[in-house]
Amino acid sequence: MSPPEHRTTPPPEGTGAAPRPARRGTSFAARENRAGLAFVSPTLLVVLVVVVLPIAWTVLLAFQRSRLVDIPTSGILGNWTLRNFELIFFSPGFWTSLWTTLVYTAGSTIGSIALGLVAALALRRPFRGRGLLRGSMLLPYVAPVVAVAFVWEIMLSPQFGVVNEWGTRYLGWDDPIAFLSQRSTDVSVLGATVPVPVALLTVIAFEMWRYFPFAFLFLLARLQAMPGGIEEAAAVDGATPLQKFRYILLPQHHARDRAALGAALHHDVQQVRRRLPAHGRRRRNRHGRGAGLRLPDRALRRRRRGRPGPRPGGRAHRPARHLLQVLRQEDAGGGAMTATQFQNRLFGALRWVVIAFLALITLFPFYYMLVLSVKPIEQLLVDPGRIWVSASEFTLDTYRAVLTSTEDGGQGFLLLLRNSALVSLGTVALTLLASVPGAYAISRLNFFGGRHVSALFLAVYLFPATLLAVPLFVMFAKIGLQGSLVGLAIVYIAQTVPVSIYMLRNYFATIPKSIEEAAALDGCSRLATMRRIILPLAAPSLMATGLYVFMIAWNEFLFALLFLAAEPGLWTVSLGLQQLANGIEVSKTVLMAGSVVLTVPVVVLFYAAERMLTEGLTSGADKS
CATH class of the missing domain: 1.10.3720.10 (MetI-like)
Known part of the structure; x- marks a missing residue:
């Protein structure tokens, strides 16, 4: 093998300099590495100065004995102690506060996600006005927290709050409830007295109301990105709404390969169709084929060409096997169609109830804020339960x-x-x-x-x-x-x-x-x-x-x-x-x-x- 030729660059005309070797070009990876470091450096510098440095400083201060006025002059070295943590861990009420924080965080997070999931399931199908309602349901998240906190405070006030006024007037409450200041109250359940943390539950409810739109937004995007043919195939073969939710929608949030899941589920659903009676095969289209057989999944095409498809025992195949077993059991009992029809009608009606409830809890605080802003304070004190304003009372x-x-x-x-x-x-x-x-x-x-x-x-x-x-x-x-x-x-x-x-x-x-x-x-x-x-x-x-x-x-x-x-x-x-x-x-x-x-x-x-x-x-x- 002959050695590689070295190209030379000729000297400029009129000079007696000898030709010099051309500079060897840098690799693409090296140029990309330099470009990446150059682009990320300003952002990294800002994050280090404004975020990482203050966090590190806070950690160091946690191990020093310094007062607030001494912080600007305190050094990094010296006065190190664990006394600060000892004072915190053994202070009265610390562990109670920590437990309350954990309950508050867990309750708010779980509640927000659950409410967001319910909202996403209710609004995933198109209907007239869905875009406006979807935007309105995001208002609690985008509105200033200071403003909505004051609205909730007035709504729940025991003196002139609309909630307590309606509770004592229509719900038979004996006395108004101080939702934000009452630590707990005793409630009798089946003869047993159970303490209910009123203030904590109220704050958790506020956090759920404020942050469920964020969960709703991401869950709705995830559900709408799911291939529609999977649910159609299951519906054609008699799967009930609960079965579709449990074995199709929930696994969609965990499966790494949606195409493989669709191919596996389609394969198993075809086996179910061969075993279901004729009355279980509903809604055929004008070509005589089931409405749920349109599955243009890449994984399904690969299987038809003889290429490797989803592994039969793999993660994406598991939900389809469960759904197949459930449908077989219901088919043996002869109740698949009855359960499907009942659940379709039930959840169809509940969907509009849920949509109305979500619209009410989302928009009512803003409506209440607007009504109170154009009402004289005297009218609020006289009749706190009235949520409208007459023309004679309207004021700017x-x-x-x-x-x-x-x-x-x-x-x-x-x-x-x-x-x-x-x-x-x-x-x-x-x-x-x-x-x-x-x-x-x-x-x-x-x-x-x-x-x-x-x-x-x-x-x-x-x-x-x-x-x-x-x-x-x-x-x-x-x-x-x-x-x-x-x-x-x-x-x-x-x-x-x-x-x-x-x-x-x-x-x-x-x-x-x-x-x-x-x-x-x-x-x-x-x-x-x-x-x-x-x-x-x-x-x-x-x-x-x-x-x-x-x-x-x-x-x-x-x-x-x-x-x-x-x-x-x-x-x-x-x-x-x-x-x-x-x-x-x-x-x-x-x-x-x-x-x-x-x-x-x-x-x-x-x-x-x-x-x-x-x-x-x-x-x-x-x-x-």
Whole structure:
């Protein structure tokens, strides 16, 4: 074998220099690794400074004996002790509080997922007005938590709350119930007295109401991505709704290969059809074939061509075997059609009951907020149970009191709206600048440490915001950004960058790589490809991510209180509404007007871009 030829570069004409060897080109993997590191470095630097460093500082402070005023001057080394943990673990009420937190977290999570699953099953089939109802069911999640918390507080008030008024008037309650302040009450069940934690259950119910739309959104996207032929085949062969839910819908959330599941289930359903009586084969189409036999699954085609299909004992085949056994048992008893017809009618009626119930619990708090905002406080005190306002009672004085400047005796919410808009828009710009390069790198490029960086971006999102509060406050106080809107916008990056990376990464992954390869052949660099091709194609996802970040910044309260409490002229609307609630002379109707002012902008934005936001949040949700 002859040695490889070394190409040389001729010297420029008119010089006597000898020709020099051409520089050997770097490999594609090396260039991709450098590009990935270059793109991810700015995002990684922001996450390390704004999120990882404060978390590490908090962990170090946990092992030191320092007061709040000593934190800026305390060093990393010295004063190490475990006394802090000893004081916490042996303090009275710690273990009780920990148990309450665990119950609250488990109850809220399980309840939100269960309610979201029920909502997804009820709304998965199209009907007139489904799009509007789906958007309305997301309102508890996108609405400012401060506003909806005040609405719930007034609704459950024992003095003038509508729930207690209806309970004593129509449900036979002896006394009003202090839902938010009563620790527990004794309830007699079958002769036994059972203590019921009223306040804890109320808070769990609020969290379920607030977060079930998030679970509903992802579960609905997953259900709608399921091949429809699987359920059709099972329905043709007499499977009841409960059997389809247990053996088809639930496994769809765990099976890694939906095509294999569809092929396996189709194979077993064909065996069932041969054993069912003629009256069990319903709804034939005009070609004489069962309506559920249209299964264009890739795995099924591979099996027909003689290629390997789903393994008979595999995970995707298991649900089909269970469904086959159940149908055989019911076929032997002769009750398959009766059970199917009964369950179809029962769940068909229950579906509309569930839809009406979900619409009621979702929209009623917002309706109640709006009604109270245009009602005089006297009418609320006289008749708390009336949830409408007559033309003679209708007033806008509450909105004038909220929007008028403080110099003229109002609450000055117009200034607060401007501050919130500036902070939210600034947060959107900073978040997109920080997250787009990192999301592009971890979704499109193979570089050293890519998986670890992606895991880091996801892990930092799991830490609570309160863990970052003290270190960020100290850091920004040292650099003079403690009481400024710019500092607050930078702080919000700690909450928005991780979730933005997740949303953008999933969308970037759907863009065909052949487009980038064609651009590279035409001489485009990585930066030019991202700027001229990837970003224009990802414009819907960028808009959805920007809208979601805007809502997070608009609704945020904790960091606004921590950084701007001493600067009333820089308060955001959420902070101003909280301070308005603390006022002794401020009526509840004025508070509801402030809640409406805080809620309306984000709700209008949400409805204007609801489809984009939904697709941005659920992009990748239908992937196994």
